[in-house]
Amino acid sequence: xxxxxxxxxxxxxxxxxxxxxxxxxxxxxxxxxxxxxxxxxxxxxxxxxxxxxxxxxxxxxxxxxxxxxxxxxxxxxxxxxxxxxxxxxxxxxxxxxxxxxxxxxxxxxxxxxxxxxxxxxxxxxxxxxxxxxxxxxxxxxxxxxxxxxxxxxxxxxxxxxxxxxxxxxxxxxxxxxxxxxxxxxxxxxxxxxxxxxxxxxxxxxxxxxxxxxxxxxxxxxxxxxxxxxxxxxxxxxxxxxxxxxxxxxxxxxxxxxxxxxxxxxxxxxxxxxxxxxxxxxxxxxxxxxxxxxxxxxxxxxxxxxxxxxxxxxxxxxxxxxxxxxxxxxxxxxxxxxxxxxxxxxxxxxxxxxxxxxxxxxxxxxxxxxxxxxxxxxxxxxxxxxxxxxxxxxxxxxxxxxxxxxxxxxxxxxxxxxxxxxxxxxxxxxxxxxxxxxxxxxxxxxxxxxxxxx
Numbered sequence: 001x002x003x004x005x006x007x008x009x010x011x012x013x014x015x016x017x018x019x020x021x022x023x024x025x026x027x028x029x030x031x032x033x034x035x036x037x038x039x040x041x042x043x044x045x046x047x048x049x050x051x052x053x054x055x056x057x058x059x060x061x062x063x064x065x066x067x068x069x070x071x072x073x074x075x076x077x078x079x080x081x082x083x084x085x086x087x088x089x090x091x092x093x094x095x096x097x098x099x100x101x102x103x104x105x106x107x108x109x110x111x112x113x114x115x116x117x118x119x120x121x122x123x124x125x126x127x128x129x130x131x132x133x134x135x136x137x138x139x140x141x142x143x144x145x146x147x148x149x150x151x152x153x154x155x156x157x158x159x160x161x162x163x164x165x166x167x168x169x170x171x172x173x174x175x176x177x178x179x180x181x182x183x184x185x186x187x188x189x190x191x192x193x194x195x196x197x198x199x200x201x202x203x204x205x206x207x208x209x210x211x212x213x214x215x216x217x218x219x220x221x222x223x224x225x226x227x228x229x230x231x232x233x234x235x236x237x238x239x240x241x242x243x244x245x246x247x248x249x250x251x252x253x254x255x256x257x258x259x260x261x262x263x264x265x266x267x268x269x270x271x272x273x274x275x276x277x278x279x280x281x282x283x284x285x286x287x288x289x290x291x292x293x294x295x296x297x298x299x300x301x302x303x304x305x306x307x308x309x310x311x312x313x314x315x316x317x318x319x320x321x322x323x324x325x326x327x328x329x330x331x332x333x334x335x336x337x338x339x340x341x342x343x344x345x346x347x348x349x350x351x352x353x354x355x356x357x358x359x360x361x362x363x364x365x366x367x368x369x370x371x372x373x374x375x376x377x378x379x380x381x382x383x384x385x386x387x388x389x390x391x392x393x394x395x396x397x398x399x400x401x402x403x404x405x406x407x408x409x410x411x412x413x414x415x416x417x418x419x420x421x422x423x424x425x426x427x428x429x430x431x432x433x434x435x436x437x438x439x440x441x442x443x444x445x446x447x448x449x450x451x452x453x
Contacts, residue, residue: 003101004325005432010034011029011031012031012148014033015033015114016113016114016116017019017030017031017033017034017037017038017093017112017114018030018031018033018034018111018113018114019031019034019045019050019111019114020109020110020111020112020113021050021097021109021110021111021112022069022109022110023024023107024041024049024050024059025050025051025066025107025108025111026047026048026049026095027045027046027047027048027050028046028109029046030042030045030046031043032408034114034254037083037093037114037116038053038083038085038086038091038349039085039086039087039088039243040053043238049062050062050112050237051086052082053083053084054081054082054083054155055081055082055083055084055090058079058081058082059064059071059079061079062079062081062095064445065077065079065097066097066110068314069097069099070099070107074095075099076098076099077096077097078094078095078096078097078099079094079095080092080093080094080095080117080121081093081095083114085378089116091116091118092116092117092118092120093115093116093117093367094114094115094117094122095112095113095114095115096112096113096115097110097111097112097113098110099111100110105261119271122160122266123263123266123267124265126259126262126263127263129259130256130260130263133252133256133259133409134212141152141166144163144166144167144245145161145163145242145243145244145245146161146163146164146167146168146242146243146244146245147159147160147161147240147241147242147297148160148161148164148175148240148241148242149239149240149241149242150179150230150238150239150289151238151239151428152202152203152237152238152239154179154180154198154203154239155179156179157175157176157179158238159390160172160176161176161272162180163243165437166245167212167214167217167220167222167243168185168212168214168215168243169214169218170214170215171184171218179351180198182212183195183198184314185212185213185214186211186220187210187211187212187213187419188209189211189381190210190211193208193210194210194224197226198271202226202236202399203226203236203239204228204414205225205227205228206224206225206226207220207224207225208222208224209223209246210220210222210224217436219247219248219249220245221239221243221245221247221249221250222243222244222246223244223246224241224242224243224244225241225242225243226239226240226241227239227240246413267279267280268280270343272322272325272326272344273325273326273342273344274326274329275329275333275342275344276341276342276343276344276452277343277344278343278344278345278346280343280426281341281343281345281353282425282426282429283425284341284353285301285342285353285425285428285429286417286424286425288353289418289422289423289424289428292418296356297356298356298358298396298417298418298419299353299354299355299356299357299417299418300353300354300358300361300362300415300416300417300418300430301351301352301353301415301416301418301428301429301431301432302351302352302353302354302355302362302365302413302414302415303349303350303413303414303415303429303432303433303435303436304332304349304350304352304412304413304436305348305349305350305352305411305413305436305437305440306324306328306348306349306409306410306411306414307409307410308410309321309347309348310325312324312407316378316405316407320378323347323378324343324376324407324409327376328374328376328409328411329342329344329350331372331373331374332350332352332405334370335368335372336352337355339355339356340352340353340354340355341353341355345429351429351432352365354415357417358417358432359415359417362415362417366413368377369413373408374408374409374410374411375406375407375408375409376406376409377403377406378406378407378408383440410441412436412439413436413439414432414433414436414437414438414439415432415434415435416428416433416434416435418432
């Protein structure tokens with residue numbers, strides 16, 4: 001294969017966005033990955049400049065570094081910046097720029113490598129919100145406190161602040177008449193714990209959390225702390241207690257736990273389909289390799305690539321394409337065992353880890369897929385997109401919400417059962433991917449399920 005052919009193939013099939021940019025900032029060429037990331041056709045991108053698709057807040061830094069490269073002060077630079085998507089929203093990318101000079105040493109063009117980090121930035125934003133929520137919890141702690149001083153026998157109250165009225169919603173004078181009156185307002189499920197601390201003889205320091213019922217039957221959470229005070233003869237003379245209303249903090253703590261749980265879910269899950277994402281699957285594969293290295297039964301990794309998925313997007317629109325990915329994932333999940341693992345690597349590429357399965361088991365899995373229908377129906381919500389694309393499938397009519405448009409998904413698959421040559425998750429994915437592409441090159445088709453091992 002000629003060097004030019006190799007270069008063209010590498011440029012187009014690279015896993016990240018690539019572009020050649022003139023010294024003035026005009027895009028000379030762009031690969032399909034960059035086109036997909038920014039939402040523009042490649043032919044449209046080459047009529048634009050990087051300045052026109054860069055968010056204004058990030059443009060000055062980019063230009064400054066670019067001029068440093070042109071002046072020979074630096075050879076390359078890498079920044080994180082926001083691009084303007086064709087649909088108008090912003091997307092985060094990691095940009096690496098290198099200058100190529102001609103034979104006379106003059107600037108010829110820039111090579112720009114654009115890596116999609118939009119999901120990473122989204123998760124960072126969620127983490128920042130969780131940290132802000134935690135800071136708010138700390139700042140609000142002990143906003144309302146009930147303070148009191150009594151004799152060691154708790155038969156006489158020497159001091160009560162307005163916190164009792166604010167928290168319990170009751171008149172503090174009732175405690176002057178009966179200092180342990182508050183015990184009757186403790187939630188019945190917590191009362192035994194509180195009475196045990198207050199009726200201990202001699203009274204000792206305590207630190208309790210419990211619930212109370214206010215005068216209007218509202219339930220509040222109380223953080224109650226107390227300590228006895230002693231004279232020079234080591235005799236108890238007073239008891240000081242504080243009770244904080246921590247109901248708000250309890251609510252915030254629950255919200256924080258839910259936020260952390262959500263962040264953990266987001267870090268492991270593909271946001272569109274709800275199945276595992278690439279990161280989570282690679283973690284699972286590494287664990288599986290460790291397990292099998294200890295002599296356990298091998299597992300098989302299946303690589304699945306949807307056929308002509310771009311055609312669905314072009315014909316029905318990207319919303320329909322998203323629905324197809326979701327529907328495909330749902331159908332696939334129903335064919336799997338509880339022990340199997342299913343993930344979307346990105347785009348229209350998926351993998352299935354058949355736990356404790358060999359080639360024979362993978363053949364059974366393949367036969368099961370052959371018997372499964374992967375028909376996807378689109379209803380009236382996609383009529384406008386069909387009309388905009390100038391195509392209507394199987395009698396679909398614009399504005400007819402009852403019209404159902406059906407298409408069948410097909411895919412190619414290949415698998416690789418683990419062996420000792422597989423030492424990393426990437427090795428395993430590459431091996432299954434190679435098996436799938438070997439078959440795809442041999443059997444070009446747009447329908448049916450294709451496979452190779």
